[in-house]
Each structure stands twice: as C-alpha cells, then as structure tokens.
Amino acid sequence: MKRWTLRSVTNEARLLLIGIPLLIWTLIPIYHLFLFAISTKDSATSGNLWPKHPTMQNFVFVLWEKHFYLNHFWLQMGNSMIIAVTVAVLTLFVSTCAAFAISRLKVRGGRTVMNLALFTYFIPAAFLAVPMYKAMGNYGLLNNQWALILAMVTIASPYCIWVLKQASDKLPYELDEAARMDGATPLQLFRLVYLPLMVPSLVAVGTYSLLLAWNEYLYAFLLLSNDRSVTLSVALGNFLSADDSPWELLMATGFIYALPPAAIYYTFKRYMVSGLTAGAVKS
C-alpha cells in the first residue's frame, strides 16, 4: 500500500494544481460545443450553464440532412473519411519505405533525404497552399479529391518519415544481420521482421496522418470547390457564409465530426505501446 508522506501529498497537490485548471481549460470549449448542440436556436447564446429545454432536434436535422447547409452531410462525411483513410494509407506506405531504406538498408544519401524532408517544415504549410494550388492546376487535378490527398501526403510524410526513422534506429541491428544470415532478402526482412516490430510506431504515425487529413481545412477549401466533393470541414466553414448562421446546427455537426477521431484514437491507443521488442537482444 502507498504510504502518504508529506512530500508525496505536496507533490500530488502540485500536480493537481496544474492538472485541474488545464483540464477545465481543455474541456470548456468542448462543453460549449455540446451546449450549443443541444440548445434550441433561441436559447443557444443565452449564456446558461445548462439549457432550459435541452433538445436532440439539432442532431435529427443534421443526420436527416434537413437544412440547406446540410444537404450533402453524409456525402461530405464520406468524402472526409475516404480522403483521411487514403492519406493515412499512402503516408504510411511512403514513410515506412523511406524509413526502412534510410535506417535499415542505409542507402546512400539517406540522411540528405531526411534533412530535405524536414526542411519543408521551415516554410509554414499555409504559405505553400497557393503554390500547391498552382501545381495541382498544372496537373489538372483541381477539384479532384486526389489533389487534396496528394497535398496532405506531402505535408504529413516528412514528419512521419522522421518519427519512423527514429523508431527504426532503436530496433537492434543484429536482427537484420540474423535475418540476412537466415537467408532473408531485403523485402522479406521488411515484411517479416521490420513491419511486425514497427506496429506501435506505424499505428501512431497512421493515426497522426489520418487526423491531420481529417481536420484539414485550408487545403481542402482551396483545392476542392464542388459541394459534392468537399470534405465536411469545408462544409462546416460554409455555415459562416450566411449573415444569420445556424450556430446550433454548426455545433451539432461539429460535435458529430469530432466523434470519429475520438473513436479512432481510443481504438488504436492500446496498440501504441512500446516494449514489443522486449526479448530480442540483451539490453
């Protein structure tokens, strides 16, 4: 049993003193979002801590597409999903191959590629939006979902390569040598030894790129313009184009929009554990 000494109590108190305000700070906006979503239009901005007449009507409006702004809700939700999943899959493929080549196969110029990739982060992504728009225009991909997918893969990859490269470096190199002596080709080494051991990092990186694409607004807004091809984040932005925005619907949609990332995070959280390599080599 834990013994409560003065020191441990003060330590705990200090942590709580920092932790509780942080928690409140984080939760208040979400609480407001939820509050708006269950309020009627009239009472939405009343400033009460709990609405007098909480209602689920807003959710019904959203889910049954009963508003002008929500005509393509399910289609746009689908777009968001397809784009996010495709970005995650492509980013994983690109960055895993790159990290394997740089870290394990030690290809010539690997470090340069890493540094160049990281260099792209010196320029804020927002500044690259217009050049990216121009590039996609040249490829004839404007208003095509591939434009957004490719743009997001470009933005997500450098960080993912970097993270995976660091994780790969921690795998014992003797495993590669043992596999080579056992007769593994580089591809077999990748598939049978490297990938299984990288699962925690792959899940982390995959989740990161998926959420990055899911939450993207600027690029989606620029590269897609058709109501039927935009993502839900762009559609949410469109709510604000009216003088009298339906705040309660915007918040209800936003609330629903926030659910998949939360679900994804909690589903994959348990895979993001380290320690899978325990027992490989004597540490």
Added chain:
Amino acid sequence: MASVSFQNIEKSFAKTKIIHGISFDIADGEFVVLVGPSGCGKSTLLRMLAGLEEISGGQIAIDGKVVNDLDSKDRDIAMVFQSYALYPHMTVRENMAFSLRLRKADQALTNERVNKAAQILNLDALLERTPRELSGGQRQRVAMGRAIVRDPKVFLFDEPLSNLDAKLRVAMRAEIKALHQRLKTTTVYVTHDQIEAMTMADRIVVMHDGIVEQIGTPLDLFDHPGNLFVAQFIGSPSMNVVQGKLRVADGQAWVEAEGARWPLALSPASLGAATDGRKVHYGIRPTDMALSPDGSGIEARVIVVEPTGAETELLLEVGGSKLVLVMHGRTNARPDDTVHLALDVPKAHLFDAADGKRIN
C-alpha cells in the same frame, strides 16, 4: 561440414587499417577459437567470414570456394550473436524455423528439424513461448537452435556467452562443446575470454592489433607461447614476467633481475644468438613456482594471501616486481612474511625484451 581458409585478409574502415593480412586454415570439423583483447579485430574477421562485413583485401574460401563476393545467405553458414538477436515477435518454434521458412522448405521437414534441434538443446517445453518469456540461458540456446536447424557448413559464434552470468557461462561452455562433439560441424568461435578459448578449442588463434600472434592447440600455447603477448594472455592467473639481463657464464645461463638470480635450464649453446648482457623478459607461470621449504631460492615478500580452498594464491613482491604464486593446499605464510621461491626451472620462459619473441 567444410574447411575454411583465410588468405592474406585485410580490413580497413575509411583510412584506418584494422586487420593486416591474416592467413590461416581451419580443417573440416575443427573447433577454432579466435581470442584476443577487445579491438584486436577478431569479431571483424568473423563478420567478414559471415558476409556481414566487406573484405578489403585477400580471400576467404569455404570448402575451397572463394566467398568474397557471395551474400551471407549463399555461404551456408549460421551465426550465433552475442546479443542472441532473436525475433521478438515470433515464438521459439518460429524463430528456429525462420530460415527454413524463407527457403520454402517442406513443413514436415521443418517440424522434424525444429523438434530435433529442440530435443538436443532441451527446448521442447519452450517451443511455443516468445523470447521475452525466456531466461538469458534459454535465449542463448534458442539462438543456437536457430543455427542448428539449418544444418550449415560452418557455425560462427560471436562472444555468445558474454551476456550470461558466471555459473551459466560454465554450463553453456560445456553444452557448446558437447554440441560440437555431437554434430562435428566446423566451428569458428570468437571470445575475449582465454578460459573459454582454452577449454573449448581444438586450436586457438591468438589475435592482437589486427595480426595473428600465434596459432596452436590450447596446451601448446600454454606451454610454448611464441611471444610475450601470448605468454601473458593465455593462462589464468597470467604468467609472471620480470625484466632483466641475460647472463651466460661457465656453461650456465640465468637472468639477473630485481637483484636476484633467475635460473634457466638451458645450455648457452641452445640460446643461439642470445648473448650475455642482452635485455630479456623472464617468464614463469604461477603454478610453476613453489614456496621453498629449506630457505633457498629467490627471496620474496608476501603481500596478500588468498585461500580459495583447494588452492592458495599468493601475491608476492620481489624487488619492484609483483608475482603471483598458486600452490595446492594451504600455507601459514602471512602478509609481510619473507618467503623463498623454488622455481620449476625447465618450465621457465625467456623472451627478448626488444621484440617480445621467445628465445628458448
């Protein structure tokens, strides 16, 4: 099973040359230990044989076939790593079967080989466990099992016991030796521990600073070290060495060192070019000295007495040199006592002070 041949092997990393033209042969079925202090190039030599390190110069041949440009997997050798290098996401069975799986071997054959290896190494009960559920010694056995399953031409061991505790190391030493006697596969074993080398090897290759100092059977190296380095490296506790001058007079030879006369059982004729007054090192093993019962012999001061039960180890001082004496049984000698040393003169060694080479 196969023979292995090193011909003038060289290795450089960037501009630093770390192996300087090594040549020797290993016979079919032989157990050869490469031994030397860390940084002497023994592991690099083994890794070149394994195909994990490029060969900068010279030729390595397995069974008469030059393998310089052959991939590791095509050399038909298996290696046990110091860190075991087991695949952590596979069970013991999968670990051992991995090489056969890559070769697309028949499932029945794979099972048979794995079961047989598991039986030899006493791993039957552990086949479905993952490496993290095993102790150090068990992991080491799995690593060996992985090598056995392949039935390779040559086994390579890279300091396989250095991660184990002392007791387990002794047990595993015997297991590896027994395994070799059973399988009779050509084995190259790298270690920095000369006791491992002495107890396991058919022949020992002593390496130092990228060259071979001496090759021979364990007892050959022990009894007739070719130079001062081998003399001091092989044997535990290591050989006592005193520096002095060779004296030849009246048909007798001895070494004058630390104010004492160290006798040699050589006729001046057998000393060859070694002449009176030459600077030499006189070597005598701790077990080749005894406490003289009659007060004759070289006078020494006792510094430490270490009884180990069956034997007693004495740290002594003669002049400015410290010597170790190992005697059977026990002694009444106490620190600061003065004792006299009786040397087993025929077993004394004489080395040239300039190049360290053996004279007698």
